[in-house]
Amino acid sequence: MSQPSSFSRRRAATRIAAITAALCVPLAAHSADYPTRPVRVVVPYSPGGATDVAARLVSNKLNGILGQSFVVDNRAGATGTIGTNMVVRSEPDGYTLLANDTTYAMLPSLFTQLPWDHAKGLVPITTLMTTPMLALVPANSRFKTLADLLDYARANPGKLNFGSGGSGSSIHLAAELMNSQAKVSMTHVPYKGGGDAMAALVSGQIDMLMEVPATAVGQIAGGKVRALAISSTQRLPLLPDVPTFAQSGMPDYKVTSWFGMSAPQGTSPEIVAKLRKAIQAALAEPDVRRRIDELGAQPGGIESADYAAMIVRDTQLWGGVAKKIGLQPQ
Incomplete structure (x- = not known):
């Protein structure tokens, strides 16, 4: 069998180099021109x-x-x-x-x-x-401050409850973390979604709910729920009357979504x-x-x-x- 000539080898190498370049250039161009x-x-x-x-x-x-x-x-x-x-x-x-x-x-x-x-x-x-997260109670709740809520919960383990948008949801675990740090026991009541949990809070079916301001601000402004504390390091300009968890006696609660x-x-x-x-x-x-x-x-x-x-x-x-x-x- 005859061996390929040096010319053929050079031509093959040139083709391989050209193909490699053709494959690489579009990738680089794709990133530079993105999105097209x-x-x-x-x-x-x-x-x-x-x-x-x-x-x-x-x-x-x-x-x-x-x-x-x-x-x-x-x-x-x-x-x-x-x-x-x-x-x-x-x-x-x-x-x-x-x-x-x-x-x-x-x-x-x-x-x-x-x-x-x-x-x-x-x-x-x-x-x-x-x-941040807000600790919310119904507008007609007996609890005016977070300390009121936690003091009652400590004296009456399991008597209070809190809602969530489902077991394992962010507002569920945020509430559980608060319970753990505050050393209180409140009963979890899961709902099908955050909207259902908020409706339950407004109607007084549950005692407490953790929620983000984006979902809660309208209900707070409408006088349907009361915010006891917020997990940010400073008070929000949007809710200047709501103290932080640190100001309410829980300096380690700094949950952020x-x-x-x-x-x-x-x-x-x-x-x-x-x-x-x-x-x-x-x-x-x-x-x-x-x-x-x-x-x-x-x-x-x-x-x-x-x-x-x-x-x-x-x-x-x-x-x-x-x-x-x-x-x-x-």
Whole structure:
């Protein structure tokens, strides 16, 4: 059999080099030109909730900043795992993103097995906003302060109850953490959703509810519920008469709910960085900041590495709370 000539070998090497270059250039161009078509932002919950509000607020601004439509797609179900799994299994090209919240850090405590690697399935981009939690009671409640509520609860273990949007939900575990730190025992009453739990509080069916300001402010302003304390380090300008937990005798209770944006594992660092910078620009817009203030929240925009570290930290925190109360994963 004859050997290939040196000319043939050179021509083959040239072709291989050309093919390699052709494969690499579009990848680099893809990251530089991104986005070149509409981007889907999956919200793993129903429309109208705080995660949905945050996603739409920022997506509307990204339309102009990046020159393509960012379309919010609500895919609710199974505590957010249906929509999340959809994003995890999507192509890591930056055209399918996930808007999620603190509940993501609680999922390992709620399910014995998730259909993706919780620690590696997503690339955190940045936070959209963060918000404290409020301790709420019905407007006609006998309890005027958090100390009143906790003193009664200590003297009457198990007599008071608190509601939530479901076992293992963020407002459930936030209340359980308060109970643990305050060394009180209140009975948990789970509802099908946060809206049902708020309705139960308004009607006096439950004694207490933890909730984010975005959901509670309207009920407070309408005189239907009373806020006893807020978990931020300072009082909110939106609710100047509501003391912090620290001012109410619980300095270690500093629960924060976060809302953020993530991409499938494997998304290029260049695309992640471009999205983070665009989100930071969106959050700097005066009308966006004004709306976030109205929700009783603070704008996000932290570095991707810091967001990833926060998810790890909160996963450990809520895992400990779930274990302490004996929450059984499904």
